Amino acid sequence: MTDLTLSSASPSSSTRAGVLLMLLSIMMFALNDVLGKWLVSTYSAPQLILIRSVAAVAVLLPFFWRSGWRKLVSVERPLLQALRALLCAVEATAFYYVVGHMPLADTITYWLAAPIYVAALSPLMLGEKVGWRRWTAILVGFAGVVVALEPSAASFTLPALVALAGSFAFTFTMIFARSLRGTPDTTLAFWQMAVAVVFSVVAIGIDPTGWIPVRPVDFGLLALLGVVAMSAHMLVNRSLKLADAATIVPLNYTMLVWGILLGWLFFGDVPRGAMLVGAVLIVASGLFIFFREQKLKQADRR
Template identity: 65%
Template sequence: MTVETAPTAQTSNAARNGVLIMLLGMLMFSLNDVMGKWLVSTYSVSQLMTIRSVAALIVLTPFFIKRGWRSLILVDRPWLHALRALLFAVDASAFYFAVAYMPLADTMTYWLAAPIYVAAASPFLLGEKVGWRRWTAILIGFAGVLVALEPSSKSFSVPALIALVGSAAFAFALLLGRTLRSTPDTTLIFWQLSGALIFSLVGVGANPAGWAPLDMQAVLCLSLLGIVAMLAHILVSRSLKLADAATVVPLQYTLLFWAVVFGWIFFGDTPHWTVIIGAALIVASGLFIFFREQQLKRRGGISE
């Protein structure tokens, strides 16, 4: 009896740990968002992204050395890696720009729609089959985005449009991640951070006057931003190795909860009712799409 139940107990413990680690990872991402919103009120997005990327690259250098610089740089389909890195750089830069002018919950609502964009684009870019059930969920998700955006001449502001562009960039970066899934995580992270650094340096070069003076405290805060984000990515990756995706991926929607809580505590933000309704539609459609894809994988990928 003991021999038969031991693996089950181990699996249960691993799943529980995976859940806890994912929740911690989402909390870390949320703290990163709060820090970013606070720092971008003083420093430009380019300056913030530059120091954030440098700090993360320095911390990860021992892992890069262990992997070997040659294997990090000489990769198959380098243009896809470069495009993915560029998309993630646009994603992060757009987020920090948007969150400087918009409440955390509003900004996060647009980013949570990324899986819906992925599902909508996958039939055209990856040749995946999507049935009527998931198309219905995709349309509901898009409706949620429109409700949250509350279309009007006022809502189509530059920050709102940049938020939509950033969330779309994030979605297409995720699509490329599916194409490059055989690439080691270390290599993907190296290209992602290097791309963010190059992208931000271009921004600094375009507006050198936007570089604010730095003291040691500012450098530490900006560096901590990159380290917190890096740790959050590591926690999420570890969680997915300990537990099934169906168990832990839905927990990523706790980002919206923390966005509302931290936005209210630190910045006095209160979400408008349209954002709450739109977020509910986006989360519901995103969860349906995710669980439907998991179900079809178990059935052998039949489209429904």
Template identity: 50%
Template structure:
């Protein structure tokens, strides 16, 4: 019976992770569709306000303590860093195919290993350092030989993926903070950045556009909830590898919706990144370290913020 319960938990966790990643991919595809019409600042503002509206009951329950958490300066750095990362992501989608942007972002867990060694003092052996180098090689291969305007998008995506890695590292440092506090600060920072940028390029949204802009924040939150529940009901080492199905969804959406044609370099680069990420995950599991998940656990699940 004990084995059956464990197997059931693993199955549920895998299903939840797959659903969460599928939602992330759908959300990203919707973001690429929207960024062709609306400016990044406008997208940031409306999606953040929609997310904060859903979070309002949980923020109210937290009370004034959510305004003055311990290490408020680190929260502020994480919040605006996360908001900048989101802005860079949408900007990259304007220039690049969906699959290429997601390939660069899949490298974020690889960067986390290097950043954790440099800034958190975590000991990283030569095997994981080698995997990091392979992951970097994958990013270089995925860049391809293009020197066109797409290279601007590649630069934005790479900077954004580094910013996302820093976001993951900062979240580790704030692991004792409640999920509501983390996401409320980040969404507030995103709304502030959106409020500053939106007036410079505002396009009156249609009813469909406004609905899609609101859904952009809500679907992302639903995806976070699924991923968080996945990590709650099953071992992270079991479910985290399924985060790499994101690249499959990105290729499918890119081909079917946007008419993208993935290059051989993209497939090879993505393969190197995924292989290095899985190897790092295997080494972390062997050493008893917390696996580096692509999705940051900063959302709410079943009415209770995760910490």
């Protein structure tokens, strides 16, 4: 019934629905990050990733039960799939480690720089041509990262370095996703979560002292992380089917607003001036790169 209603709606109604779904998904991601930051103060990042990923896999299994298991095992470029899933596990673990040591807005700022890294690496890894305008925006984005980092002997802490490594891991997952466009979203998500389970089990096995007995209430909250994240991803996919990417994708940057607001509300984090300036440069360059790519794609279609 819902699909019929949406498909028969006017373009403007469809776009509005897409925008609302995207904004809802961003709010869910932000609240998920707050919950993760709170939980990681008690439990280790691998422990959090393990329970979160098991819950997400449990949510995905009914989809394959209904559509058939062939979609799960017959995948294109399995080695690249495995590498992407491994990087996703590294990136997620890095994120939860960093958010446990840094303000939420700072952590989000590092991850928002990933599209800039993608643009910089696309000529080398994807064979895409990048003109001087986008190279200028890339340099501005790099400058924003440097400003937000505030380079000094004191600023190069382990969490800051892990944040940079995690954002680069996220960058490569985005690049590999472009090369795996033929793989259904549910299949990508399933293997991403399944590999995260294995990765976290190995990490816990290396350092079993990091395992802390989970209270029943916290177990439910840890599982909720996976369910909410999967639901938010599905909302993003649905929003992209209802509205153009040019309308939807820039809304991702509202995540920073949520990070600042929720970080202050729940944890008393006050944004640093350097972080705000760096964030503005990163968001501005990211938006320019995105809209420039959209313009070039439209020109190629003519």
